[in-house]
Amino acid sequence: MSIQTTRSEDAPALDASVIAALGSGERPRPAHALSSSLTFGWRALLKIKHVPEQLFDVTMFPILFTLMFTYVFGGAISGSTGEYLQYALPGILTQTVVFITMYTGLTINTDIEKGVFDRFRSLPVWRASLLVGALLGDTLRYLLASVMVLTVGIIIGYRPPGGVLGVVLAVLVLLVFCFSLSWLWLIVGLKARTPNAVMGVSMMVLFPLTFVSSVFAPPETMPDWLEAFVDVNPVTLLCEAARGLMDDVPDGGDITLVLILSAAVTAVFAPIALRLYNTKS
Template sequence: MTAVDVRESVQPSPPVVDLSRGPSLRDSASQTVDMAWRALIKMRRKPEQFIDVAVMPILFTVMFAYVFGGAISGDVSDYLPLMIPGILAQTVLIASMTTGTQLRDDMDKGVTDRFRSFPMSRLAPLAGPMLADVLRYAIAIVLTFSTGWVMGYRPDGGIFGVLGASALLIIAGWSLGWVFCWIGSIARSAQSVQGLSMMIMFPLTFLSNAFVPTDTMPGWLKAFADINPVSFIVTAVRDLANNGTVTGAVGWSLVACAALIAVFAPLAMIGYSRAR
C-alpha cells in the first residue's frame, strides 16, 4: 500500500444527513424568520404592496365619515367612534388577503417547488410571509387611528385601550390570513385567489356592525350580522379603544381567531404540500 493510499484510507467520511427526519422546532422557527425576512425584502422592492394599507385607510376613513356620518349619526364627530373601529377591522382583514395572493404567485413562478426540494419545514414558507404581514397590519392601524385623530376622533380608552385594540386586530388579521393562505394553496391563479377572497371578505365586512348599528337592519340580516365574527371583532375593538374595557366580545373574538388557526393552518399546509 502506498503512502497516498494510506492517507486516503484514514480520511474521515463526509457526514450523513438524515433527510427522513423533519426539521426541529428550533430549525422551523429559524426558517420562519428567514422567510419573513425574504417577504420584507420583497415588500421593500415592491412598494405597491403597501397601497392597501397606506392609501385605503385614509381614503375609507375620510370617505365614509363625510358620506355616511350625517345620515347615520347626525354629525361626523359622533360617527367617528362607531366608524373608526369598523374601518380598522375592514382594512386589516382586507390586507390579510395579500397572503394568499403572494403564495399563489410564488407557486406559479416555481419558487415554492424549490422550497419543497429543500430539507426545510413545510410551515416556514407559509408562516414566514404571514409574520412579515404583521408590519402591514401595524401600518394600517397607525394610519387609521392617525387619520381619525386629525378628524376629531379621541379614543376614551387611552393608550392601553388603543394598544389592546391594535393587538386584537393584528391577531385577527393573522388568523384570517390562514384562510386566504389555504385558498392560495388550492386556487389555480393569483387572480382567482383575489377574486375568491373578495367574495368572502366584502359580505363579511359590510354585513356586520362595522358601519351601521344592526338594529336598523331587517330581522334576517340582523340575525346574520349579530353572529358574524367580524361583528365580534368590531365590537371588541370599540370596547377597548372607546371605553378601555375588556368585554365578552374580546373573548369571543379570540376564540374565533383560535378556531380559524386550528382549522385552516393544517389545511393550508396540506394544500401547500400537495400543490403542483
C-alpha cells in the same frame, strides 16, 4: 490491473479537489423552526423594497377608507362627521385590516406561479416555515395599516375614550384574529389556479362579511332579518370587541369569543394549509 492501480492513485487527488471546491469547514447547523420562519418573514418585508406598490394596500387604502366613509356617510347617519367618526373609526380599522388578509393567499399563489414555491420547498428547513414566515411578515403589514387608520382618524378629530391602552389592546385583538384568518387565504392561494382567482374568491367572501356588519352602522337600525345575520357575523364580533376597548367599555364576552374563534380557525385551517403545502405538485 494497471487501470485499477491508476484509478486508486487518482482517488486522493480527486477527493482533494472535491473538498477544495466544497470547502473544508464544518457543515453549518440546520436552521431551526423559529429562525427559518423569521427569515421567510423578513423576505416578505424585503419584497416591499423591490415592489413598493405593495405598500398601497396598507397605506393609501386605509387613508381612503377613513376619509371616504367618514365624510360620505357621517352626516347622513349621525348628523355630523365628528360624531360618526367616534362610532365608525373602530369599524373602519377592523374592515381595513380584515380586507388586507387576502393578500396572504395572493402572495403564496404568485410564488407558485413564478416557480419560487418549489425551490423553497426543497430547502433543508422546517417545512412550515415558509407559510409561518409569510404570516409573520403579513402581521407586520396589518400593524402598519392599523397605525395608518389611527393616525388619519386622530388628525381629523377621533379621540379614543379608552386611551392608548385601549387602542393597543384593540389592535392586538385584531392582529390575533387576522393572523388566524390568514390561514384560510393560504388554503385559497394553494388551491386557486391564478392570483386573479384568489382575489375573486377573497372579495366574494370579505365584501358581505365586512359591509353587512356593525362596522358602519348599529345592527339595531337594520331590518330584523338582516340584524339576525349581523349579530352572528364574526366581523361584527371582532368589531364590537375592538370598539369596546377603544371606547373604554370593554366587553369581556366579545373579547373571549374572538380569541376562542381565532384559536378554532387556526386549529381547523392551519393543518389543512400545511397538508396542501406538503402535497402541492
